Amino acid sequence: MAGRLEHPGYDEEKLRIVSEQLPCREVQAGALLSLMGQPQQYCYPSLFIYGHRASGKSHVVNTLMKELELPHATVSCVECISAALLFEQVLLAFFGCDAASLLPRSPSLSDFVRIYRQQASQSPAEQTRYIVLEKAELLRDADANLLPALLRLQELVSIFLYSEIVWDKFRPNTGCFEPLLLHFPDYSxxxxxxxxxxxxxxxxxxxxxxxxxxxxxxxxxxxxxxxxxxxxxxxxxxxxxxxxxxxxxxxxxxxxxxxxxxxxxxxxxxxxxxxxxxxxxxxxxxxxxxxxxxxxxxAHTHVELPYYSKFLLIAAYLASYNPARTDKRFFVKHHGKIKKTNFLKKNEKTSNHLLGPKPFPLDRLLAIFYSVVDSRVAPTASIFSQRDMSVKFVLITCVNICFPLQIPEFKVAVFLFLCRFVLFTSFAL
Incomplete structure (x- = not known):
């Protein structure tokens, strides 16, 4: 039975409509409403909403904003590839085209705050304004001071960020105002x-x-x-x-x-x-x-591995059959000069494929994976689950499973021709 949302300051009929549109997410919607408070009250300055893909994060936030008619600006960080586009979208949503046209060609954060203050004084709001940032993990690639500055806009507007990665992977190295964390678990x-x-x-x-x-x-x-x-x-x-x-x-x-x-x-x-x-x-x-x-x-057709599982298998193959000291030469673009020598150790005169795969630590596997994959990949739960799936299906084996306090080490467990086939089909896509 779906729970019913109740909160002072909001119309009961609107809350009933919201409850009908948010099945199995009434608890998270109620927690979000408690943090937002009544429409005339100040909300918590910044909120970081995280959870796996399709766990209802954007649906809950957008439904609350739309049905309760709260002033908000929803900005996709995928579309706003620069800070200027982000500032323009926010001003456009709150104050219209005239305010957005006041931004200079290459606006700074100070320009955005100045124009926002001017427009807010001319058109004061009776309710808290909200900026909702979708795919907020892309802000990590923006200017170093953009995210910390957005989290300190509590006097002007409340910031909602939602992402598929946890805050520990998101926090800037320079430090920032810590947002309140709200987790959306997977659906049962x-x-x-x-x-x-x-x-x-x-x-x-x-x-x-x-x-x-x-x-x-x-x-x-x-x-x-x-x-x-x-x-x-x-x-x-x-x-x-x-x-x-x-x-x-x-x-x-x-x-x-x-x-x-x-x-x-x-x-x-x-x-x-x-x-x-x-x-x-x-x-x-x-x-x-x-x-x-x-x-x-x-009825069985050819079995196709998931996209990133192929690259994980390639990385495991390279880590098992290449010495660790060669990683810098193979996977770093500007590795500097490497001294050439004809001296080979006794065991290096034999082909590594005849000696069999060597164990490698987990951090080396991930480092090679991020080097060989085509695009920038966030360290989400999907990547680690595909690694676990490779271990489950004995494509990769864990060699120190009996020692849980040690760093896990793995070995590739597939045959050479299979790895070559996966390598060929992956780069042929």
Missing amino acids: KGELQQILSKDRHPSYSAEFYSSYVHILLGVFYAVCRDLRELRHLAALNFSKFCEPVAAGKAKETDAHKLWKNIEPHLKKAMQTVYLREVSSLQWEQMEEHDAGALRGLS
Whole structure:
């Protein structure tokens, strides 16, 4: 049963609408409202909201701001590639085009604060204004003084930042005003069942669609807990699930027949989770073309590793078969002069592949991974979960699992030709 939001200063009908739009996130929405206080009160100066992807962070904040009609400026740090664009978006949302046009060509933070003060004095607000920064981890690549300065704007406006990484990975080295932290945990299996069941098809009963969601989660919950991806998979495969019912071959209560019909399609869809290699229309055409070839669990196409798992496997291979002293020469662009010598140790005259893989520490694996991957990657939980998945499927083995107090060391466990194949297919993408 969904909880009801209650807070003095806000209309009860609006709070009821907010509660209906935020299933399984009433606790986080209530905590956020408590920190914001009543509309005329000062909010906490800055709030850092963090959690994994698709855990409801932006949905909760945007719903509260929109339904409660709070003055706010939502800025995507992906779109605002410079501080000037960020300042312009904030002034545009609060005061209109005339205020944004007052910014100079290359505005500084002092220019933004000066113009904001002028406009705020001319148009005083009866409520607290909020700046909501999406994908706030990108601010780490901006000017060093931008984030600390934004966190000290408490006299002018409240700052909400939400990100997929924790604050310890986010905190500037120069120090800053510490925001209040609010964590959004992952949805549990029961919560995902409740949320996905709300998207039921109008032609079928709620119990029928709920049973379909239960089957879908039984297959995908172990490998995927992303609400957006699960919602996409539910919409993509529902037509296959209800085919026997539409054809009159089964009833809505015939769970066994429905499972036998949908099982091969769900197993095949599991191989492309997160990849989105084809569109929904292309997937349906491919399903029609390959319908005669599917036979339950025996229908097996080529197995594709997740994108970053390939690079983790490459990094593990390079760390196992290359000495640690060569990392600077191979992976650092400006490594300086290296003394050439023809002297080789006795064991180096033999090929490293004949001697077998050598153990390496976790920090070396990640350092090589960030060197060989194409783009800048944030150290999110997804990267570490793919590393754990590689260990689980014995692509990488942990050599000191019996000593939990030591730094974990690993060895690559796949054959040479497999690593070469992964290396070739990764750089051929």
